[in-house]
Amino acid sequence: THKNFFLPRPRIGYYGSACWNVESIVRTVVESNYLANPANAPGILRMHFHDCFVQGCDASVLLAGPNSERTAIPNLSLRGFNVIEEAKTQLEIACPRTVSCADILALAARDFVHLAGGQWWPVPLGRLDGRVSLASNVILPGPTDSVAVQKLRFAEKNLNTQDLVVLAAGHTIGTAGCVVFRDRFFNYDNTGSPDPTIAPSFVPQIQAQCPLNGDPATRVVLDTGSGDQFDTSYLNNLRNGRGLLESDQVLWTNPETRPIVERLLGLRFPFLIFGLEFARSMTKMSQIEIKMGLDGEIRRVCSAVN
Numbered sequence: 366t367h368k369n370f371f372l373p374r375p376r377i378g379y380y381g382s383a384c385w386n387v388e389s390i391v392r393t394v395v396e397s398n399y400l401a402n403p404a405n406a407p408g409i410l411r412m413h414f415h416d417c418f419v420q421g422c423d424a425s426v427l428l429a430g431p432n433s434e435r436t437a438i439p440n441l442s443l444r445g446f447n448v449i450e451e452a453k454t455q456l457e458i459a460c461p462r463t464v465s466c467a468d469i470l471a472l473a474a475r476d477f478v479h480l481a482g483g484q485w486w487p488v489p490l491g492r493l494d495g496r497v498s499l500a501s502n503v504i505l506p507g508p509t510d511s512v513a514v515q516k517l518r519f520a521e522k523n524l525n526t527q528d529l530v531v532l533a534a535g536h537t538i539g540t541a542g543c544v545v546f547r548d549r550f551f552n553y554d555n556t557g558s559p560d561p562t563i564a565p566s567f568v569p570q571i572q573a574q575c576p577l578n579g580d581p582a583t584r585v586v587l588d589t590g591s592g593d594q595f596d597t598s599y600l601n602n603l604r605n606g607r608g609l610l611e612s613d614q615v616l617w618t619n620p621e622t623r624p625i626v627e628r629l630l631g632l633r634f635p636f637l638i639f640g641l642e643f644a645r646s647m648t649k650m651s652q653i654e655i656k657m658g659l660d661g662e663i664r665r666v667c668s669a670v671n
């Protein structure tokens with residue numbers, strides 16, 4: 366509609382001489398934190414997703430305090446807040462009150478994906494930080510959601526079915542806690558048996574890592590065999606019935622999403638190149654409901670409003 370014409374949009378090179386080295390400062394902080402702990406890569410990628418899906422990409426997820434988004438169940442296992450705060454501290458020295466936490470998070474997610482072996486892409490900048498963060502606003506797709514529900518969550522953010530499949534493949538890195546998927550491997554939907562869509566050999570493998578009497582916080586890689594490489598292995602695992610979450614595996618069983626997985630794997634024409642599509646869909650996701658103009662602020666610290 367005509368209204369979209371006036372929506373402010375972030376752009377490449379937004380900070381210009383106001384903070385000419387913003388990208389290299391973020392990159393350096395990301396590199397040192399990746400070396401210190403590669404788990405920061407999935408941590409920050411997921412944090413960026415959880416930020417953008419709730420009140421837009423405005424760093425609302427970073428605000429601390431009672432009833433903030435951080436206290437909502439899906440956000441309790443977020444990690445890497447220290448990385449964003451470290452970059453912010455350095456940027457406040459180099460270019461005070463200039464670079465938003467929302468932009469830092471978008472850049473850091475891109476840099477971590479690249480360091481983990483994924484595609485690099487340019488990130489338009491100019492997001493402002495939001496002033497509101499409420500746990501009650503946190504509505505995210507869940508690990509037992511059907512494709513229909515996942516599609517709905519993404520459509521609400523103007524992301525299509527291909528974006529859903531491509532972005533879910535962000536699960537090519539990182540881990541999930543046993544509590545999130547254990548039922549699926551022991552007692553799926555109270556059937557007393559595992560989910561029949563799981564590859565038979567995969568069942569005992571996960572059962573051994575997440576025994577019923579074990580610690581529900583134990584973490585298991587989402588992409589078996591390639592948990593720290595940003596590659597297409599996750600998609601191949603779906604094809605082989607080795608998706609960890611139900612929300613992952615249904616992307617293969619569903620007749621609408623499966624052809625997208627096949628195209629990304631080069632099994633069906635027209636082929637899609639995962640790295641390029643991931644960059645494209647991330648560029649869309651990282652511009653959800655951006656605040657510019659009078660809508661927000663540049664925080665001094667990322668955990669609190671000014």
Ligand code: HEM
Binds near residue numbers: 443536
């Ligand atoms: C499509 C719907 C999605 C669902 C249902 C979903 C669900 C989940 C769940 C349940 C976990 C495990 C959390 C835990 O146990 O700590 C997880 C982890 C993760 N998710 Fe998603 N997710 C979705 C989409 C995405 C998207 C779009 C991205 C990013 C592009 C993403 C990136 C990640 C990453 C990187 C991890 C690993 C986090 C870590 O190791 O710290 N997810 N997701």
Ligand SMILES: [Ca+2]
Binds near residue numbers: 419420422426
């Ligand atoms: Ca947000």
Ligand SMILES: [Ca+2]
Binds near residue numbers: 536591597599
């Ligand atoms: Ca992988």
